[in-house]
Amino acid sequence: MRELELPDLTTLTSDQKDERYITQSSFKEGFSLRNNFMAGVTLGIAMSLFGYSLQAFAGYKEMDVSNGGAIKGKVTFKGLLPSDAVEKIAIVKNIEVCDTNHNGVREVHWIDVKGDALRNAFVFIDGIDEGKKWLPPPPVNGKNENKYVIEQKTCRFTVWAEVVRPGPVTIRNSDMGVLHNINTREIINAESDSPVMKVLFNFGQPEVGDIEKEIKPRRAPFIGINCEAHNFMFGYRLALEHPYAVVVGDDGTFSLADVPPGTYTVKAWHPRLGFKEGKVTVTAKGAATVNFEFSKK
Numbered sequence: 001m002r003e004l005e006l007p008d009l010t011t012l013t014s015d016q017k018d019e020r021y022i023t024q025s026s027f028k029e030g031f032s033l034r035n036n037f038m039a040g041v042t043l044g045i046a047m048s049l050f051g052y053s054l055q056a057f058a059g060y061k062e063m064d065v066s067n068g069g070a071i072k073g074k075v076t077f078k079g080l081l082p083s084d085a086v087e088k089i090a091i092v093k094n095i096e097v098c099d100t101n102h103n104g105v106r107e108v109h110w111i112d113v114k115g116d117a118l119r120n121a122f123v124f125i126d127g128i129d130e131g132k133k134w135l136p137p138p139p140v141n142g143k144n145e146n147k148y149v150i151e152q153k154t155c156r157f158t159v160w161a162e163v164v165r166p167g168p169v170t171i172r173n174s175d176m177g178v179l180h181n182i183n184t185r186e187i188i189n190a191e192s193d194s195p196v197m198k199v200l201f202n203f204g205q206p207e208v209g210d211i212e213k214e215i216k217p218r219r220a221p222f223i224g225i226n227c228e229a230h231n232f233m234f235g236y237r238l239a240l241e242h243p244y245a246v247v248v249g250d251d252g253t254f255s256l257a258d259v260p261p262g263t264y265t266v267k268a269w270h271p272r273l274g275f276k277e278g279k280v281t282v283t284a285k286g287a288a289t290v291n292f293e294f295s296k297k
């Protein structure tokens with residue numbers, strides 16, 4: 001498969017980098033990349049000076065959990081949706097493949113609420129050193145490929161949100177005659193008011209087929225995906241060292257199984273609405289409950 005090489009960001013000057021980030025800032029995170037760029041540089045330097053390492057990347061030990069309990073709950077949204085919860089973006093190229101609704105517009109559901117359920121939120125245990133083994137990657141389009149795949153199909157990333165194990169990932173272009181350009185970035189300082197996005201990989205894929213890459217976040221497990229060729233293609237991944245993480249179901253509920261007895265901090269992450277956290281105590285074979293309620297920021 002042919003991969004289009006893009007300039008290495010590390011060889012660009014600050015101004016060029018800034019420029020490049022601005023041109024990529026169609027990726028709406030609800031914060032300004034321009035304002036945060038210098039903060040990001042400073043943060044990067046500070047991190048390398050002090051050997052910064054996130055607890056999430058300190059290593060995780062897989063073991064058999066025989067007496068584990070569960071953490072269950074629901075993620076909800078309360079109140080009025082912000083006006084930009086759904087964004088309508090004009091489709092101006094590759095219309096024959098991308099414009100599946102035949103109206104020239106892609107509706108991007110940044111905040112997807114049904115009833116009171118907040119969809120596409122991630123829930124995870126924050127900081128757990130040992131526990132259950134990772135399961136194999138989920139099937140892709142109903143087929144068991146035993147690998148993580150990010151597919152670009154009808155100019156959408158499938159799926160929008162997914163938990164992945166740090167490591168190999170297949171980037172698939174299923175759109176004949178369409179060039180996609182995936183840009184995958186870790187969102188550093190995601191829990192603060194000034195997150196910074198750092199590129200993990202960014203390449204053009206002019207042909208149908210698979211390209212093997214790695215999602216190896218170094219500073220943050222929160223991953224944003226966008227396509228530099230289509231300004232309406234977005235997605236998110238959560239890549240923690242441990243497997244105690246899920247995307248909530250369509251009804252907003254979640255369940256984390258086989259949790260070793262203990263007290264944990266559990267967090268919910270919604271890429272547009274931020275973070276919520278709660279504490280639970282899991283007993284052997286028991287079920288602890290924690291719910292998360294988001295509202296307009």
Ligand SMILES: [Cu+2]
Nearest residue numbers: 180227229230
């Ligand atoms: Cu694309």
